[in-house]
Amino acid sequence: MHIPDGLIATNEPTSVAIAVGMWIVSIAFLVWSWKKAQKTYSRGITALLAISSAFVFAAQMINFPIAFGTSGHLVGGTFLAVLLGPYAAMLSMTIVLLMQAFFFADGGIMAFGMNAFNMAVIGGLSFFLVKLFTRGQGGSRRFIPSVFAASWLSVMTGALLAALEVSPAFAGGVMVTVPSMLFYHAIIGLGEGAITAVLISSIQRMQPAIMGGLTLLKEKTKL
Amino acid sequence: MNKHLAVVAAIVVFLAVFIPLASSSPDGLERVVENLGVEEHAPTWNGIMSDYAIASIENPYVSTLLAGIFGTLMVLIAGLLLGKSLSPKNPKVPE
Numbered sequence: 465m466h467i468p469d470g471l472i473a474t475n476e477p478t479s480v481a482i483a484v485g486m487w488i489v490s491i492a493f494l495v496w497s498w499k500k501a502q503k504t505y506s507r508g509i510t511a512l513l514a515i516s517s518a519f520v521f522a523a524q525m526i527n528f529p530i531a532f533g534t535s536g537h538l539v540g541g542t543f544l545a546v547l548l549g550p551y552a553a554m555l556s557m558t559i560v561l562l563m564q565a566f567f568f569a570d571g572g573i574m575a576f577g578m579n580a581f582n583m584a585v586i587g588g589l590s591f592f593l594v595k596l597f598t599r600g601q602g603g604s605r606r607f608i609p610s611v612f613a614a615s616w617l618s619v620m621t622g623a624l625l626a627a628l629e630v631s632p633a634f635a636g637g638v639m640v641t642v643p644s645m646l647f648y649h650a651i652i653g654l655g656e657g658a659i660t661a662v663l664i665s666s667i668q669r670m671q672p673a674i675m676g677g678l679t680l681l682k683e684k685t686k687l
Numbered sequence: 688m689n690k691h692l693a694v695v696a697a698i699v700v701f702l703a704v705f706i707p708l709a710s711s712s713p714d715g716l717e718r719v720v721e722n723l724g725v726e727e728h729a730p731t732w733n734g735i736m737s738d739y740a741i742a743s744i745e746n747p748y749v750s751t752l753l754a755g756i757f758g759t760l761m762v763l764i765a766g767l768l769l770g771k772s773l774s775p776k777n778p779k780v781p782e
């Protein structure tokens with residue numbers, strides 16, 4: 465769901481205003497998450513942060529077919545949020561998106577604020593969904609289903625926001641973009657949920673010690 | 688450290704195996720754009736390896752794989768720098 469610059473109608477004030485507005489909102493969230501991450505950060509998770517971000521980049525390159533000649537790929541927001549906690553996850557996903565936009569023109573530069581919000585900020589915030597669904601019990605039997613649900617919801621939320629943000633470029637506006645984006649992403653989100661659930665449960669089984677976000681899940685993480 | 692290198696190597700193997708299997712169909716947003724017949728105008732920035740391909744390499748598999756490995760390493764380096772700058776400057780408790 466990386467929005468290209470080609471979908472920002474530069475001759476339409478609404479379109480430009482949304483792009484600029486989302487840049488400002490995303491920067492505000494990133495500054496906030498930077499401050500919060502610094503407070504809770506432990507040097508020990510640097511390797512985990514770097515490697516999990518690199519994996520998310522690689523995984524995003526692999527599109528899986530859904531139906532109707534359409535594909536999707538892992539976004540990985542909830543995956544990073546569960547591993548790293550909400551704040552480091554937002555920053556880590558932003559790095560992935562930056563590299564994609566700069567080197568590979570995957571996602572626009574003007575559209576970067578939108579993409580950062582839809583995937584990095586929403587992805588990081590999905591941590592609180594996992595926390596809500598597990599009732600703060602990271603180790604409970606609800607954990608993996610919660611990860612699945614939060615992943616699906618993070619993709620749906622991102623798709624909804626993307627649909628709203630690009631709507632000025634479509635003649636039918638939000639009335640056409642919202643239903644069609646939600647339709648395809650409801651299916652893509654199932655892939656996101658399944659992949660994230662498998663990844664997290666494998667890591668939990670093989671490397672229980674590195675689940676840094678899990679510790680956060682049990683603690684009282686306040687917004 | 689060796690364990691970390693092993694995971695990075697595993698990511699490269701993952702790319703090598705899955706790149707040929709990846710779907711080339713449009714993704715959700717591209718599908719919506721196609722369905723609704725919206726014309727995207729020219730982008731302002733074309734990237735350095737647009738569409739995850741290195742222009743000078745003809746073989747599409749090698750081209751995408753090398754672009755993917757390059758991107759993975761760039762994210763890895765940026766992630767290490769991010770982790771470093773988030774780390775407390777003067778840790779009271781030595782780690």
